[in-house]
Amino acid sequence: MGKRPALPYRSARFLRPEAMNAALEGLAGRRARLVQWGESALGRPLCALEFGRAEGGVLYAGGFHGLEGISSLFLLNFAALLCDTLESGADGGLSGILGMRGLSVAPCVNPDGLAVARRGPRAAGRFSGLVREAGHWRRWQANARGVDLNHNFNAGWYALRRSEQAAGITGPCASQYGGPSPESEPESHALANYCRQAGFSRVAAFHAQGEEIYADYAGHAPDGAAELAERFARETGYRVARPEGLAASGGFKDWFIERFDRPGFTVELGRGRNPLPLRDLPAIFRRVAPAAVRFLSW
Ligand SMILES: [Zn+2]
Structure with a gap:
């Protein structure tokens, strides 16, 4: 890993769900297994x-x-x-590390939301009326049903609903609505099931922006x-922070x-301001990807 890593997936076309999944299939032909969770x-799968x-x-x-597609491209390139x-x-011992502690890379939990934020209500299929009525599609963070997935998990959800x-x-709406009940959305429910089944020892959710952990x-x-x-922060120059207000639970x-x-x-x-421009990706990758590799052995 001495030389500067190439970023094969740095164009906006890889934010299209079909192109992203095709890229994952291509990588699966190499040293990884593709799973649909x-x-x-x-x-969308x-x-x-x-x-x-x-x-x-x-x-x-x-x-x-929806506005954080750069995190999906980060993980796609990380898998590459x-x-x-x-x-x-x-490989600097990577195969040995992965033999002891595997890694699952899920670049996109909310493909529908990414599509809405890029293409507007028409990308929301049978929920296009809902998106149109909710408005603000250019600031769309939620899934196609107007639920913010990171407010939809069962952690302080009822108190979060009162705050919302x-x-x-x-x-x-476009962001911060936690849905009718915890895990009401197919994406959050499936991700929670994936965790319940796989027994992950640690998880990291990549969002944008703030240079924080x-x-x-x-x-x-x-x-x-x-x-x-602390170690991740030291190696990346990011800051250890605490979420506040509506971002402090339900995630x-x-x-x-x-x-x-x-x-x-x-x-x-x-x-910066979301959506971050994709020209920021190489600098983000240089700073964070090496620490994200080492994190696996810590
Ligand atoms: Zn986010």
């Missing part, structure tokens, strides 16, 4: 590449929010980097989590911490 509200031993491994997931490294014959209502968020939920960080976050990593008491992180890639 769910289906979006519009029936939700896929991951699994490297090494599956049980008890690490999960890296991205693309939770792992394939390149494993095939290079000088107090903030005037009472139904489907979050490691605790409701004031609690599982054993070792704070040290892992994927919140649920993972509460459900399993194992380390769960949110990493906010890059800095």
Whole structure:
């Protein structure tokens, strides 16, 4: 991994769900297995590449929010980097690490939301009326049904709903509506099932933006989590932070911490206003990808 990593997936066309899944299929032909762990509200396959031993491994997931496609491209390129490294014959011990602790890379949890944020209501199929009525599709973070997936997990969800209502968020909209009940959405329910079945030892959810890492939920960080976050921050120059207000519960990593008491992180890639321009990707990748590889052996 000495030379600067190539980024084969840096154009916006890989944000199209079909192109992203085709890229994953191409990588699966190399050193990984392609698995489908769910289906979006519009029936799009939700896929991951699994490297090494599956049980008890690490999960890296991205693309939770419509305006954060850069996190999906980060993970797609990260999977390509792992394939390149494993095939290079000088993998720096990576195959040994993956043999002990596998990795699952799920670049896009919310393909419908990414499509809406890029192409507007017509990308929402049978939910196009809902998106049109909700408005603000250029700022769309939710899934096709107007539910913010990172508010839809069963961690402080009922209190979160009261806070949302107090903030005037009472139904489907572009962002921050937590849905009618925890895991009401096919994407969040499938991701939670994937975790329940795979028994991941740690998860990291990649979002944008802020150059931050979050490691605790409701004031609690599982054993070792704070040290892992500090180390990740030191190696990337990111900052360890605490979410506040409506971002402090109902999220994927919140649920993972509460459900399993194992380390769960949110990493906010890059800095600026979402959607970050894709020209930011190479610099983000250079800064974060090497630490994300080493993280597997910590
Ligand atoms: Zn996000």
